[in-house]
Amino acid sequence: MPTQDEIYSKVSATLVEALNVDEEDIKPTSTLQGDLGAESIDFLDIVFRLEREFGIKIPRGELFPESIFQGDPELVQDGRVTPKGLEELRAKMPFADLTKFEQNPEVGNLSNLFTVDLITRYIQGKLENGSQN
Amino acid sequence: MRRRVVITGMGAITPLGHNVRETIEAQLQGRNGVGPIESFDASRFPTKFAAQVKNFDLARFIPDCRRWMHSGINSQFAAVAAQEALEHAGLLNDTRVDRNRFGVYLGSGEGIQDFHNLLSWIYQAYRRETRQLDTATFERGALSVFHPERESEQELHTTPAHLAAHFDLRGPNYNCLTACAASSQAVGEATELIRHGDADLMLVGGAHSMIHPFGVTGFNLLTALSTRNDAPEKASRPFDLYRDGFVLGEGAAMLVLEELEHAKRRGADILAEVTGYGSTADAFRVTDSHPDGRGAIACMKAALKDSRLNLSDIGYINAHGTSTKVNDSVETLAIKKVFGEQAYRIPVSSTKSMMGHLIAAAGAIELITCVEVLRRGVLPPTINYEMPDPECDLDYIPRTAREKRVQHALSNSFGFGGQNIALIVSRFSS
Amino acid sequence: MSTPSRRAVITGIGIISPIGLDAASYWHSLREGRSGIRPIQSFDASGLPVRIAGEIPHFNAKDYLEKEQRKSLRVMARTIQLAVAGAQRALDDGQVDKSKLDPTRFGVEFGAGLIATELNDLIEAACVSANCQPGRVDLEKWGEQGIPLIQPLWMLKYLPNMLACHVSILHDARGPNNSITESDVASLLALGEAYRILLRDQADFFLVGGAESKINPLSMVRQCLFEHLSRRNEEPTKACRPFDRWRDGLVLGEGAGVFVVEDLEHARRRGARIYAEIVGFGAAFDPGMRGDGLARAIDAALADAGIGPEEVDHVNAHGLSTPESDAWEARSLHKVFGSCSPPVPVFAAKSYIGNLGAGGGTTELAASVLAMSNNGPVPPTLNYEQADPDCPIEVLSREPRPMTRPHVVKVSFTQMGQCAAVVVRQWS
Numbered sequence A: 001m002p003t004q005d006e007i008y009s010k011v012s013a014t015l016v017e018a019l020n021v022d023e024e025d026i027k028p029t030s031t032l033q034g035d036l037g038a039e040s041i042d043f044l045d046i047v048f049r050l051e052r053e054f055g056i057k058i059p060r061g062e063l064f065p066e067s068i069f070q071g072d073p074e075l076v077q078d079g080r081v082t083p084k085g086l087e088e089l090r091a092k093m094p095f096a097d098l099t100k101f102e103q104n105p106e107v108g109n110l111s112n113l114f115t116v117d118l119i120t121r122y123i124q125g126k127l128e129n130g131s132q133n
Numbered sequence B: 001m002r003r004r005v006v007i008t009g010m011g012a013i014t015p016l017g018h019n020v021r022e023t024i025e026a027q028l029q030g031r032n033g034v035g036p037i038e039s040f041d042a043s044r045f046p047t048k049f050a051a052q053v054k055n056f057d058l059a060r061f062i063p064d065c066r067r068w069m070h071s072g073i074n075s076q077f078a079a080v081a082a083q084e085a086l087e088h089a090g091l092l093n094d095t096r097v098d099r100n101r102f103g104v105y106l107g108s109g110e111g112i113q114d115f116h117n118l119l120s121w122i123y124q125a126y127r128r129e130t131r132q133l134d135t136a137t138f139e140r141g142a143l144s145v146f147h148p149e150r151e152s153e154q155e156l157h158t159t160p161a162h163l164a165a166h167f168d169l170r171g172p173n174y175n176c177l178t179a180c181a182a183s184s185q186a187v188g189e190a191t192e193l194i195r196h197g198d199a200d201l202m203l204v205g206g207a208h209s210m211i212h213p214f215g216v217t218g219f220n221l222l223t224a225l226s227t228r229n230d231a232p233e234k235a236s237r238p239f240d241l242y243r244d245g246f247v248l249g250e251g252a253a254m255l256v257l258e259e260l261e262h263a264k265r266r267g268a269d270i271l272a273e274v275t276g277y278g279s280t281a282d283a284f285r286v287t288d289s290h291p292d293g294r295g296a297i298a299c300m301k302a303a304l305k306d307s308r309l310n311l312s313d314i315g316y317i318n319a320h321g322t323s324t325k326v327n328d329s330v331e332t333l334a335i336k337k338v339f340g341e342q343a344y345r346i347p348v349s350s351t352k353s354m355m356g357h358l359i360a361a362a363g364a365i366e367l368i369t370c371v372e373v374l375r376r377g378v379l380p381p382t383i384n385y386e387m388p389d390p391e392c393d394l395d396y397i398p399r400t401a402r403e404k405r406v407q408h409a410l411s412n413s414f415g416f417g418g419q420n421i422a423l424i425v426s427r428f429s430s
Numbered sequence C: 001m002s003t004p005s006r007r008a009v010i011t012g013i014g015i016i017s018p019i020g021l022d023a024a025s026y027w028h029s030l031r032e033g034r035s036g037i038r039p040i041q042s043f044d045a046s047g048l049p050v051r052i053a054g055e056i057p058h059f060n061a062k063d064y065l066e067k068e069q070r071k072s073l074r075v076m077a078r079t080i081q082l083a084v085a086g087a088q089r090a091l092d093d094g095q096v097d098k099s100k101l102d103p104t105r106f107g108v109e110f111g112a113g114l115i116a117t118e119l120n121d122l123i124e125a126a127c128v129s130a131n132c133q134p135g136r137v138d139l140e141k142w143g144e145q146g147i148p149l150i151q152p153l154w155m156l157k158y159l160p161n162m163l164a165c166h167v168s169i170l171h172d173a174r175g176p177n178n179s180i181t182e183s184d185v186a187s188l189l190a191l192g193e194a195y196r197i198l199l200r201d202q203a204d205f206f207l208v209g210g211a212e213s214k215i216n217p218l219s220m221v222r223q224c225l226f227e228h229l230s231r232r233n234e235e236p237t238k239a240c241r242p243f244d245r246w247r248d249g250l251v252l253g254e255g256a257g258v259f260v261v262e263d264l265e266h267a268r269r270r271g272a273r274i275y276a277e278i279v280g281f282g283a284a285f286d287p288g289m290r291g292d293g294l295a296r297a298i299d300a301a302l303a304d305a306g307i308g309p310e311e312v313d314h315v316n317a318h319g320l321s322t323p324e325s326d327a328w329e330a331r332s333l334h335k336v337f338g339s340c341s342p343p344v345p346v347f348a349a350k351s352y353i354g355n356l357g358a359g360g361g362t363t364e365l366a367a368s369v370l371a372m373s374n375n376g377p378v379p380p381t382l383n384y385e386q387a388d389p390d391c392p393i394e395v396l397s398r399e400p401r402p403m404t405r406p407h408v409v410k411v412s413f414t415q416m417g418q419c420a421a422v423v424v425r426q427w428s
Helices: A004-019 A040-054 A083-092 A099-103 A107-113 A116-132 B020-028 B073-088 B115-125 B135-145 B148-152 B158-167 B179-196 B213-221 B260-265 B294-307 B325-345 B359-376 C023-032 C067-075 C078-093 C119-129 C139-149 C154-158 C162-171 C183-199 C217-226 C264-269 C293-305 C323-337 C357-373
Strands: B005-013 B034-036 B049-051 B102-106 B173-175 B201-209 B250-259 B272-281 B314-318 B408-414 B419-426 C008-016 C106-111 C177-180 C205-213 C254-263 C276-285 C312-316 C407-413 C418-426
Touching (some): A004 A040, A004 A116, A040 A116, A040 C067, A099 A107, B005 B020, B005 B073, B005 B260, B005 B359, B073 B158, B073 B201, B073 B250, B102 C276, B115 B135, B115 C119, B148 C217, B158 B173, B158 B201, B158 C418, B173 B179, B173 C276, B179 B272, B179 B359, B179 B408, B179 C183, B201 B359, B213 C139, B213 C154, B272 B294, B272 B359, B272 C177, B294 B325, B294 B408, B294 B419, B314 B359, B325 B408, B359 B408, B419 C177, C008 C023, C008 C078, C008 C264, C023 C357, C067 C154, C067 C162, C078 C162, C078 C205, C078 C254, C078 C357, C106 C183, C119 C139, C154 C162, C162 C177, C162 C205, C177 C183, C183 C205, C183 C254, C183 C357, C183 C407, C183 C418, C205 C357, C254 C264, C254 C357, C276 C293, C276 C357, C293 C323, C312 C323, C312 C357, C323 C407, C357 C418
Parallel strands (some): B102 B173, B102 B201, B314 B408, C106 C205
Antiparallel strands (some): B005 B250, B005 B272, B201 B250, B272 B419, B408 B419, C008 C254, C276 C418, C407 C418
């Protein structure tokens, strides 16, 4: 099992390649869209590269869910994620740290969840599960 | 006073029928053209279904079809739709019109690559020991197995050239390939050619099939296609909350555009007038539409300005409505930005719910749909529209056709890459 | 509807060619009579009957993009990279301050062709699915194991509208945007369309041109199968010889030719240097290079320009260098210009760079536009050594020749019969 640091440095090398950013631009808290300029096709590319880099399979929508709430009014109201929506989010992205998002759960802030750190924790979880099997 | 452009003939071959009448009647019945892919074994592809043209055999339509012997199915579809459109316009063998003033402008797709031979020779030329492709081996192999005419027929200019040669259309000849906006753009620019005086008649439209291994592979990789394999007939569901991607369609649609006085002089049956054309680019991202719909808004506004109509004149919108998450919500937003409160009073439907997405040919068949709306006074539905999406709150004519007399209809087409086209057709009145 | 007061002028030239990576070096090579046809270097062409081309030796697309834009290169096949580079050079040459342009009045039109997949993209997928029987792929294996091995953005690299798409994104061009995919006549049709859009007041500023590279194994195989290519592998610089009696086929080249074309008032307001004015356009179809299609396209363009053939300094020819094509072109030119005295001579830029396909028309026209703005001389056509009785025209050869009349006619056509002509007037 690689350490968290090893995973992190491989993730950031992947992002350097995929997004053509400099290594020093990448911090654990960097958001993919806001800080690193990723657009939707980049998420496909990042997933493809991570799969190869770590030898894992990332099912569609697992790391980057495309439409978490499907516009369901029980989950989102007036542009804010409801408590039920937050539960859904936790279930879909158990690897995400929602503490900050919960303080201001606006749908527009969702993209800030997708950070370098989130990817690292996702991969770590994947590798741990894989080694248990 | 600018030259006016009218439509005097239409032809189509689609997943819903082998001609315009069959296609439109199926649309008005809310019929579905989607089913398992039959032209190749897609059983292990992420998407295993599409909207295909059924029981196609070129020779049944065009007895002497040798010209298309090595053509891809795209060019063959084009031939069928063109013949119907010209016959409808009374121009198939008309020797009175000046063929030098009769051009072709298509938004037509590429032919179909020799998938099996290409990959077989990539495989055979790959050297595991060096992990490199032995290019010379590939070259020799591919030269020995590729079929020269079939390779030539994949080129993008062959489809309009065959139509021009076969039907004797010696005016300006174009093909544009702006992804899903292509045939709408062809109609718009051909309208401008007639307005300017470069031609009196233009055969316009599109033909495309991407229902082949490379096509489905490419769109699957981009996760653009619906993967609702357990219920293909429910897969194309524009504006519905549970839409998950578009469904590939195939086919061709052609129209004859004609300068008004020319049409009058020869006593042609005038089906409708092309009154508005708008063309813009998002200039935003390769596949994402601009979140505010700025390019879509600008092209609809440009078309309205070109038509000199008021917002309240538009009685029906045939949406691009692909059934992807982003397109349908952004298009809805754009319609609302352009039409304001009136947006809620204009019926909007996506016939892609029934025909799938004909890619380059989509705009032309959807324009024909609009012309038939003007002529019949019946609006085609959006089928599979079941669960409203809060982001898509217009009147989408759910599930069943609706009677309404319409004077002016608008058709939207937006391409991968950000090309946006809006066209307006109007009932003809002198 | 044209607004009569509007005029379309060329104010920037971007060239990426086998003989120069900007307009100045392209012009310099033309003046030096330097051919860009050489043995193919970028891949092993030894399995092909044709091993020469107008290949660009040192092209690095990164040189043309800002750092934050370079991410896009991974979704650009070489053809698209050439287009993007050409567009950048056109803006540089036109000294365009993009911040002063109205994005909604900024259009893009490109001629483009079919773009072949890079073979390397498909190796892994081929290896898991194509090993069962010769000439067959196991589609079940392809679907299940092959597809996940292909880069997800694979298809985007090869869509022909991506030339104009990327150019529009890089430069925030939100006006009309089209991709004409009409083989060798594509970029001239694009130029004609942009010209008309400017005149009808739907844009003020255009990047318009074409780009193509077929110098890769798959495209070359395909071209060898259905195009009439020169086999003069041993003497590459002699291979492309338009209208010469001993021509034996076309030579493929690669590159981009992009113009800044704008409304005259717009150009004046921004103080642009004006190279030339576009004054006429015409197009036609000729079934199978037998009839008068090319002559009709030229006649239409001359009529659009409001001039007669005797006001034309020279014709910038298609000059493909195949026996049939050149003969038909020469006869067509003779039909239009045959009665002019002194005769209207013909220049063929392909003799330097080969056939750039969808990028050819504008790249070739740039040679005449540069000649005009440098007050001539028009460069000679290379390799025109012996006149062909089947080509009843006067070919500019051996010596550069000063321009004596103010117009140039550029023609392009396809082997299936699509023809176009553009008339350009010297600016004074």
